[in-house]
Amino acid sequence: MMKKGFNSIVKVCVLVLFAMSLCLVYSCKESSQEPASPNSPGQQTTDNIKSDANDTEKTTVETSKEPTTDSAGWVAIDIKLPKPMFVGTPQDTKVPNLEKPLGRKRDPFYAPVGAKNVAFEKPVTSTDDLPIIGELEMLTDGDKEAADGSYVELGPFKQSVTIDLEAEYNIYAILFWHYHKQAIVYYDVVVQVASDPDFITNVTTVFNNDIDNSAGLGVGKDMHYSETAEGKLIDAKGARARYVRLYSKGNTSNDLNHYIEVEVFGKPAI
C-alpha cells in the first residue's frame, strides 16, 4: 500500500519536473526572441506599455516610415499615429422593427404659414410627479441640449408626460427628444392628442411603435428609432387638440424614461 502511494508521488514529481523543463525550454526560446527594446535606435515603431489601471494595453505610437507627398506638394513628415486602444464588448442594439437612420439631414417639414411651437413654456404633468432627475418644466423650456441639467429622468417602466397647450390648436407636427447623448432606443413610444386632460374626448394617436401592445394602448405600426440630436418628428396631420401626451416604457440601456424637450407645431384651431 505504502509502496503504491510512494510510486504515485514519484510519478507526480517526474511529470512536474518534465512539465517545468518543457517550460524552461520555451522560456529560453522566448527570451532570445524578446521584443525589440521600445525605443531602440533604428526602430521607428515605439511601444509603450501603459501602466494605467484601466488601460494596461499598448498605447503605441507609430511614426510613418517615409515622408508622404500629396497632390498639392505638401510633405507630411514625422507623423505620429496613435495605435488602436483595446476596448471591451460594445453595447448591443438589438431592437425589433428598428428603422434605418437616414444617414443625412432630415427633409424639411412643411406646415401652414403661422404654425409655430405652441408648447413653449406650457405646463407639463406626468405619471411621475417627482422625477428622479430634473423638473418637468424642462420639457418646454426650449433647451434641447443632451447635457446634464437639461433632461428629466422619469421612473422605470411605462410613464407618460402631458402638455396642456391651454387652448385648442390644429397640430401639424410634434418634435421631441428623449435623450440623444447615446444612440439608444426608447420602447413603446406612443403619442396621443386629445381635447380633454383625461384623454377621453377626441383622442388621436399620432404615433405608436408598441408592436406587441405591452403598453396597453393598442398595437402600433410605427417603427422603433434611435435617438439623435435631430429629435423625432411626427406628422400630426393637423389634428385638433389641446393636450399632447407622450408615453414610453424604458429604453435599450435601462428601464428609465427621459425627456429633453417637446415641441408642438400648430396654429390656433379654426
Place this chain on the structure above:
Amino acid sequence: MNPVRHSEDKEIAISKEKSCQHPYMSNGMKWSKKCCLLLLAATIAAIALRLPLLGQRPMHGDEAVHAIKFGDLLEKSFYRYNPNEYHGPTLNYLTLIPAWLSSAGKLTEVSEFTLRIVPVFFGVCLVLLLLLLADGLGRTVAVCATVLTAISPAMVFYSRYYIQEMLLVCFTFGAITSGYRYTQSKNITWALLTGVFLGLAHATKETFIIAFDSMLLALVLTLLLKSRRDGSGGFIKTVRAVKPSHFSAVVAAAIIVSALFYSSFLTNPNGIWDSVRTYATYFDRARQNQLHEHPWHYYLKMLIYSRYGSGPVWSEALIVFLAVAGFIVAMTRKGLSGVNFHLLRFIAFYTLIMTVLYSVIRYKTPWCLLGFLHGMILLAGVGAVALIKLSPNVLARTFISLLLVASGVHLTWQAYSGSYKFYADTRNPYVYAHPTTDVFTIARRVEEIAQVDPNGREMIIHVICPGKDYWPLPWYLRSFPNVGYWTEVDNVKPPAVVIIASPAVQPALMKKLNEFSPPGKRNPYVALFDRYIELRPQIELRGYVLWDRFQRQIQSVQPQTTGEK
C-alpha cells in the same frame, strides 16, 4: 458486484449485436455498430456545421481585439495578462499552433480561418469528450448528447467565434470527464488530466470561477445524497477514498498549468498575482456594468423563444425541456437503467447551479450561456432516452422518436441559418453588438484608394471615433502600417489621405479640413462611400478621401469597365 455495471453488462449481453471496442472503455463496454455510426455522423455533422466559410462573418469587436493582441504574441513573442480586460492567455497561445502550421509569421499573414479554427477545434473536442462519459451516462444517452452538442445552434455559432468561451466550456468539461474517469479507475493519469484541464480552464477566462464553484457545490450535494442513501459516514468515506498523493497531483497540475500561462511562460511572474486580483475587477463589473445589464430571464428566454422583427423564430426549447426531464430522472432515479446516477446527479446539480448563477448576475452576454447550455444538453440526452423508454407502447415510442428527430432537424436548420445566413443579422439572437457587413465595404474602399495612392499601402489613414468605437477596423486595416486611431479630432496633425470618422466628430473635422487647405491650394475631400455605412447597427461611419485620389481611383476602374463592354 457493482449493480450499475451488472445491469449494463446484462444489457450488452442481451443486445447480441456486433460491436466495436473503444479504447477508453476500460470496463469492456462495447459499442453497437448503430451507436458507432451515430457518433461518427454526429462528429461529421459537428465539423460540417462549424468548419466552412470561417471568414464569411465580419470579425466581432472582441474577436478583433483578441486578434490584434495575438499579433503581438506572434510577431514579438509578447503577451502580458491584463487583469482588467481581455480574459486569459490560452486563446492567444493556442492560436500559435494554427499560425505555425500555416507558416504565418506576421499578423498580415493570419486569416480569420487561422484564428477561428481554434474554437472550431475545441467545439469538436467538446463533442468527442462525451465518449469518456459513455459508460456513466449509458451509450444511448451519450449518443443523444453528442448529437445535440453537434447541432445546437448556440454551440455551432460560438464554435466559430474567436473568443474564449468554447475553450472554457471544453476545458471545464474535460475536467469533469477526467474527474469522472478517475473515480472509476483511481488511475493517477486521470487525476493529473483533471488538474491540467482545471488549470487550462482557469487560464482561459475569469468566469471559470463560476463553473468551478458550481462543480464543487454539485459534488458536495451529490455526495450528501449518496451518503444519505448509503448510510451515515458515506460522505466522509468517499472523500477519504481519494489518495492524498492523487489529490496533490490534481492541485499541482492545475497550479502549474495556470501559472505557466498567466506568467507568459515564466517571463512575467506578476501575471500569476494578476490572475488572482482580477476577480476584484470582475466582481465589480458583475455588479455595476450597465452596458450589458439584462434581466434574470435573458438567457432562458433566448434559448426558449426569440423572434426579432420579420426574422425567423429561434428556439432551443427542445434542449431546455428535455433537460428538465433529465433533471427529474436524475433526482428520482427512474426511467433509465445502466447509468451512473451519481454522475447524472452531479451533472444535474452542476447545470442547475450554473444556470441560477449566470441568471442572477446582471452582466450578461449571450456567449456566457454556453457553460450551462452544455450541462443542459447532457441532461437533455438523459431526458430524451427516458421519454422514449417510459413510453407505454410502440406507437407512443415511435411518435416521440419522430418528434425528437424532427426537432433535431429544426435545430440543425437553425444552426445552419444562424451561422451561414443570419451570421451578422440582428434578428439572430446570438448576434450581439456585432459589426455589419459594411466593414467589408470599408476595407475594400481603403484598399482601392491605396492602389492608386503614390505611397500605396503606406498611405496615411485616420480613424476618428469617440469612445474608441472603431473595432474591428484595426483588424481589417492591419496591412496598412500608417493608420492612426483617435477618439477626437487632432488639430495638430495634417489631414490624412483617407479619413474614416464618426458623424459625431464631423463639425470639428470639417473645421480642421478647411483650416488645413488654404484657398488656391485646396485639394478637397469627397465622400469615400456612396451610401450609408454602419460599423454596427445604428453606429454610422463616414469616409472622406482626397479628391485627386478619388479621381485616380475612378479613372483606374473606367478603362477596365470599358474593356469589359
